[in-house]
Amino acid sequence: MNSESYIRSIARSLAVLRVVNRAGSMSMMEIANAVGIPYPTACRIVYTLQEEGMLERESSRKHYRPTALVTSLSHGFQDHSNIVTLSRRHLEGLTEKHHWPVSLTTRVGQNMIVRDCTHALSPMALTNYRAGAAFPLVECASGHVMLAFADDQQRHRWLDAAENCDKGPDPLVLKTLRSDDFAESIRTLGYALRGANQFTDTPGRTSSMAVPIYLDGEVRAALTLVFFSVAMKPEVAVERYGADLKAAAAAISAALARQDGKRAARASKADVERPNLGVA
Structure with missing residues (x-):
C-alpha cells in the first residue's frame, strides 16, 4: 500500500468501531488503550x-456501545461459499477425536476472523471463543498460512497495510514475514505453527497449528487446532494431529470445489434457457 493513499483517521475510526463492537461496551479510556x-x-x-449513529452512550455509565445501525454496514456483503455449513462436521470430527478446539477462519483486513469453532464442545478450551472473534493476521498461525500461500505481491500489500497501522507489528517481525524463506517453509510443510500465542485471552498458554483451505487454487480460509503450550512440543502436535488436520482441510476444499462447480453449472444452464429478447 502506498503510504500516501493511507488515511489514518479512517483506519483509526474503523479500529474503534471494531473493538467496541467486539467488546459490546467500553469506556473511553478502554477504547483508547485497545486501539493504541x-x-x-x-x-x-x-x-x-x-453523531453518525454508530455508537451510543449508556445512560447509567460513561460507556459506549454499538447501535443497530452497525448491522447496516454488512448489508452489501454476500458470502456465496457456504463455507461454515460445509466445514462444520469436519470441525466437530476433529474435536471429537482429539478433544482440542478447532476453528475455521477467513481474512478480513488485518485480522483473521473466526467463522466457526468448536471451543464450546472442547473439554480442553481455555476460552470459549465464538464466531466473530478476531486475531491479528501477522501474529496467528492461520494468518501466517494466508500470508505464505498468497502470491508475493499480495503478501507484501497486506504487510504494507499492517506496517501503516497505529499498533503495527515489530519491524523485525515484518522483515521475517516478508522473506521468501518464511513463505517457502510454510508452503513446503503445508502448515504454520505458532507457539505460546500472545494475542489470545490467555497469553502464552496456548499454541496453534493451521492449514490452508483452497478454492480455485487460492487459499480462502484456514483450519486451526489449538493446544496447550505446556502439554506438548509443537513437533509432537504435528505428528499427532497434522495428518488429520490436513485431511479435514482437503475435504473442505473438495466440498467447496463441488459446490462452486454446481453453482457454475446452474448459471450456465440459466444462460442457455434464458429467452433471447433481442430484436432480430
Missing part, C-alpha cells in the same frame, strides 16, 4: 461515531 491512540483522539472519533 491518544485519549483526545479516541474522544473525537467516538463523538463522531455517535
